[in-house]
Amino acid sequence: MKLAFQIAKRFLLASKRQTLVIILGIAVGVSVQVFIGSLIAGLQASLVNTTIGSRSQITITLEDEYITDYQNLVTLIDNSSDNIRVISPTLTSNGSLINNDNSESILLRGFEFSTADEIYKFEEKFIPGSEFPNALNEVALGLNLKENLGIDIGDDVEFLSGIYGNQTFKVVGFFDFGVNEINNTWVITGLDTVQNIINEGNVVSNIEMQLNEVFDAEDITKLEIETGISSNFKVTTWISENQSLLTGLQGQSTSSLMIQVFVIVSVVLGISSTLAITVLQKSKQLGILKAMGIQDGDASLIFLFEGMLLGVFGAILGILLGVGLLYAFTTFSGTDIPISINAGFLALSAGIAIAASMIAALSPAIKSSKLSVIEVIRNG
Amino acid sequence: MKEKNYEEFINYLNHEKKDECVIYIMELFEEGATVRDVYENYVIPALAEYECDSDVEEICIWKEHARTSIIRTILESSYPYLIKQKKAKINKTVLVACPQLEYHEIGAIIATNYLILEGFDAKYIGANTPNEQVISAVSILKPDFLALSITNYYNIVATKKLTEKLREVDSNLKIIIGGQAANNPHTLSQVSYDFVVQTYADIVKFKEELL
Amino acid sequence: MASILSLRKVCKTYGENTKNPTKVLFDVDLEFEESSFNAIIGQSGSGKSTLLNIVGSLDRPTTGDILFKNESLAKLSKNDLAAFRNRSLGFIFQFHYLLPEFTALENVLMPYRISKQPITDEVMNRANELLDIVGLGNFKNKLATNLSGGQQQRVAIARSLINNPAIVLADEPTGNLDSDTTEKVYELLREINQKFKTTFIIITHDRTVAEKTDRVIEIKDGRVYLDISK
Numbered sequence: 001m002k003l004a005f006q007i008a009k010r011f012l013l014a015s016k017r018q019t020l021v022i023i024l025g026i027a028v029g030v031s032v033q034v035f036i037g038s039l040i041a042g043l044q045a046s047l048v049n050t051t052i053g054s055r056s057q058i059t060i061t062l063e064d065e066y067i068t069d070y071q072n073l074v075t076l077i078d079n080s081s082d083n084i085r086v087i088s089p090t091l092t093s094n095g096s097l098i099n100n101d102n103s104e105s106i107l108l109r110g111f112e113f114s115t116a117d118e119i120y121k122f123e124e125k126f127i128p129g130s131e132f133p134n135a136l137n138e139v140a141l142g143l144n145l146k147e148n149l150g151i152d153i154g155d156d157v158e159f160l161s162g163i164y165g166n167q168t169f170k171v172v173g174f175f176d177f178g179v180n181e182i183n184n185t186w187v188i189t190g191l192d193t194v195q196n197i198i199n200e201g202n203v204v205s206n207i208e209m210q211l212n213e214v215f216d217a218e219d220i221t222k223l224e225i226e227t228g229i230s231s232n233f234k235v236t237t238w239i240s241e242n243q244s245l246l247t248g249l250q251g252q253s254t255s256s257l258m259i260q261v262f263v264i265v266s267v268v269l270g271i272s273s274t275l276a277i278t279v280l281q282k283s284k285q286l287g288i289l290k291a292m293g294i295q296d297g298d299a300s301l302i303f304l305f306e307g308m309l310l311g312v313f314g315a316i317l318g319i320l321l322g323v324g325l326l327y328a329f330t331t332f333s334g335t336d337i338p339i340s341i342n343a344g345f346l347a348l349s350a351g352i353a354i355a356a357s358m359i360a361a362l363s364p365a366i367k368s369s370k371l372s373v374i375e376v377i378r379n380g
Numbered sequence: 381m382k383e384k385n386y387e388e389f390i391n392y393l394n395h396e397k398k399d400e401c402v403i404y405i406m407e408l409f410e411e412g413a414t415v416r417d418v419y420e421n422y423v424i425p426a427l428a429e430y431e432c433d434s435d436v437e438e439i440c441i442w443k444e445h446a447r448t449s450i451i452r453t454i455l456e457s458s459y460p461y462l463i464k465q466k467k468a469k470i471n472k473t474v475l476v477a478c479p480q481l482e483y484h485e486i487g488a489i490i491a492t493n494y495l496i497l498e499g500f501d502a503k504y505i506g507a508n509t510p511n512e513q514v515i516s517a518v519s520i521l522k523p524d525f526l527a528l529s530i531t532n533y534y535n536i537v538a539t540k541k542l543t544e545k546l547r548e549v550d551s552n553l554k555i556i557i558g559g560q561a562a563n564n565p566h567t568l569s570q571v572s573y574d575f576v577v578q579t580y581a582d583i584v585k586f587k588e589e590l591l
Numbered sequence: 592m593a594s595i596l597s598l599r600k601v602c603k604t605y606g607e608n609t610k611n612p613t614k615v616l617f618d619v620d621l622e623f624e625e626s627s628f629n630a631i632i633g634q635s636g637s638g639k640s641t642l643l644n645i646v647g648s649l650d651r652p653t654t655g656d657i658l659f660k661n662e663s664l665a666k667l668s669k670n671d672l673a674a675f676r677n678r679s680l681g682f683i684f685q686f687h688y689l690l691p692e693f694t695a696l697e698n699v700l701m702p703y704r705i706s707k708q709p710i711t712d713e714v715m716n717r718a719n720e721l722l723d724i725v726g727l728g729n730f731k732n733k734l735a736t737n738l739s740g741g742q743q744q745r746v747a748i749a750r751s752l753i754n755n756p757a758i759v760l761a762d763e764p765t766g767n768l769d770s771d772t773t774e775k776v777y778e779l780l781r782e783i784n785q786k787f788k789t790t791f792i793i794i795t796h797d798r799t800v801a802e803k804t805d806r807v808i809e810i811k812d813g814r815v816y817l818d819i820s821k
């Protein structure tokens with residue numbers, strides 16, 4: 001073992017240039033893999049983030065009814081899965097806001113801001129001067145309502161609901177989600193404000209969640225959440241509502257995977273053929289080692305170790321190169337594509353490169369064990 | 381015989397005192413010693429029992445050469461006595477040779493002289509005789525016997541080839557082998573020969589069997 | 592003296608399953624004695640190397656058997672043979688065949704390391720001693736490629752002895768060395784033969800070398816043509 005490793009090391013060091021070329025080859029492969037993998041992962045993350053990053057990823061409702069004992073339900077669900085990042089109860093109603101002659105139909109959403117802000121990130125979206133509508137009958141409005149209604153922070157505004165009657169709100173802020181649908185219609189306020197209006201006691205209409213692993217939403221729903229609660233509850237996930245986004249993402253993932261597979265295949269072919277040449281180059285040494293009594297298995301190990309060493313150094317260099325490339329890309333390309341460099345992914349790429357190198361060394365290793373001493377000794 | 385004085389002779393030899401050595405042997409002959417006595421009691425032991433008393437290889441080599449040279453002179457000087465002492469001719473011719481790359485020839489020379497003493501018509505044709513020359517001599521002189529003297533066993537390699545060739549050239553030729561290499565029976569078995577002869581007594585016996 | 596190695600009716604045919612197989616060795620029977628110093632001579636192409644390679648278990652005979660200390664080699668697997676070579680044989684080839692990536696000392700230690708035993712002080716001392724014996728005490732840490740031909744061959748000699756082999760096999764070990772170096776190498780081999788009682792079987796073209804051996808075997812057309820000893 002030790003001897004085979006040392007011989008492998010010496011063989012590699014003895015032909016430095018050749019070794020360097022192979023390592024560079026592997027490194028280029030790994031760096032491409034790291035670069036493309038990270039870029040696509042970054043793109044996907046940002047796409048996912050803009051689509052579902054600021055909204056509920058799993059929502060629980062009761063058909064035509066409010067949820068009464070919601071605190072217990074929240075605790076129950078929160079405990080059912082480690083994957084739930086945040087869980088927040090909300091109460092939503094609708095109606096119109098009226099200011100002078102202007103009237104807009106709106107969605108009145110009551111939140112527990114301590115948790116809801118983790119889902120919706122209101123704080124980031126508030127325009128300067130805004131505050132959280134923490135007190136009773138304080139509201140913050142979608143930015144478009146500011147113009148449409150002609151109001152500003154500090155103004156009062158009338159809420160009108162066909163069912164629940166009127167209520168005067170105090171405007172404490174505006175937010176900008178960058179999405180017209182929300183900016184036109186959302187009016188946010190504390191949970192108690194809405195509960196007060198609908199007058200049903202301490203109830204909520206939805207329980208909303210965000211996850212750590214967003215793509216596991218369906219699994220979590222089926223395996224963990226639904227098993228613990230009554231089947232009257234209706235659980236919807238972002239996935240069931242965004243099939244097209246999902247197929248898009250999967251398409252990207254597959255093409256990224258394809259690229260990576262081809263990179264690995266070319267790395268394997270490259271190493272394999274170079275090592276095959278090395279076996280020829282070193283056949284004299286192998287012959288003499290065999291004459292001295294080295295076991296065939298140990299002779300093969302030399303080349304497996306060569307593969308491994310090439311893989312390790314190729315991977316290290318490749319990762320450095322790939323990260324450098326990503327850095328250069330983000331710094332100089334001018335685009336603001338967010339890049340995610342994930343230690344796990346880097347480790348995986350390195351692992352794949354090393355494994356691939358060793359697989360590539362397999363055929364030369366077998367070849368070396370089959371090499372006949374006598375041919376080498378005879379042909380000098 | 382003056383056997384008790386062998387020490388004296390060896391002492392001269394050890395100091396490369398050539399004149400003293402030659403005079404010593406000549407005196408022996410004058411006193412009536414036979415060639416055989418002189419060879420067996422002085423000449424042969426002087427070489428066979430020679431042991432170098434120096435650790436330095438170079439010294440040993442030149443000392444050995446000097447000694448060999450003195451012995452040669454003695455051998456040449458003994459020839460007139462040999463002519464006087466030799467027995468009646470028996471009409472058998474013998475060629476004596478050392479094969480290719482065999483330089484030890486004192487044994488061959490002594491053997492030739494012994495054969496002459498016993499009435500053989502013996503000719504010594506040289507040390508290190510290449511195979512072709514031996515074959516040429518055999519085919520021209522057509523002797524009854526070819527005697528080969530081999531000291532270094534390695535020269536059996538060349539001797540084997542020589543004897544094989546000789547058998548092809550002259551199937552009537554009888555081959556005699558002598559010399560130290562013939563003392564190992566296995567080694568000897570590798571060459572084609574008719575007789576092994578080493579000592580004077582062997583020669584006498586060989587002669588008796590011929591007649 | 593006890594026999595250490597016997598060849599029993601060894602035959603070798605190259606390209607057995609081809610259209611024109613060539614038979615190179617014919618019923619070779621030989622015995623080698625312990626601690627003897629043997630030369631194999633013969634014209635080029637006579638089958639000397641083939642014979643030595645079979646004796647060294649680098650190649651298998653087509654028929655016949657080799658006995659090492661009365662144990663047949665025919666029964667051994669490839670890996671068993673490798674272990675046998677490692678333990679009991681030392682090789683010296685014409686073209687030195689050192690590992691150029693390693694130093695003189697590392698080359699000498701290689702057969703020992705192949706045996707997978709831990710390097711002890713004792714082995715280190717032995718390696719150093721062997722390098723001293725072959726006169727390379729000052730070149731221990733030089734890479735093999737930085738040594739002259741004669742030096743490399745002397746390293747190969749030291750290497751062949753590190754595992755205390757019973758037999759050292761050498762195929763024209765001085766074939767491409769000048770005559771002075773040749774002389775030195777042989778004196779060394781002879782010295783080792785006397786000192787360690789190692790059996791030597793040496794193929795050589797060199798008469799001055801063959802002269803120094805105890806036994807000369809001549810191979811001719813794949814047969815033992817002549818077998819003589821002192």
Ligand code: B12
Nearest residue numbers: 427482483484485486487491527529532533558559560577
């Ligand atoms: C003198 C000598 C030399 C001299 C030879 C000079 C010469 N012109 O002959 C020199 C210095 C050149 C020499 C060189 C070498 N030598 Co020298 N040498 C010896 C020494 C000391 C004596 C040999 C000798 O002449 N003996 C006296 C003769 C009379 O004895 P003999 O050869 O055994 O012959 C007798 C019988 O065998 C018989 N006989 C021999 N031939 C014949 C033939 C016939 C037909 C018959 C009937 C009988 C017969 O009759 C003789 C009388 O009884 C021996 C040591 C020893 N213990 O023998 C080493 C020795 C033979 N050498 C040896 C060696 C290794 C070498 C070298 C390789 C050394 C080197 N490092 O360079 C070289 C090789 C040269 C070569 N390529 O051949 C080794 C051989 C070992 C082996 N491999 O078998 C020995 C044994 C030394 C040792 N103990 O290591 N050597």
Ligand SMILES: Nc1ncnc2c1ncn2[C@@H]1O[C@H](COP(=O)(O)OP(=O)(O)O)[C@@H](O)[C@H]1O
Nearest residue numbers: 605606613615634635636637638639640641642
């Ligand atoms: N793998 C093989 N296939 C076919 N023939 C081979 C092979 N290896 C070696 N040979 C043949 O076997 C023969 C002996 O080769 P070798 O043992 O290398 O000889 P040597 O070492 O003596 O020169 C040669 O003819 C060679 O061409």
Ligand SMILES: [Mg+2]
Nearest residue numbers: 639640641762
């Ligand atoms: Mg060969």
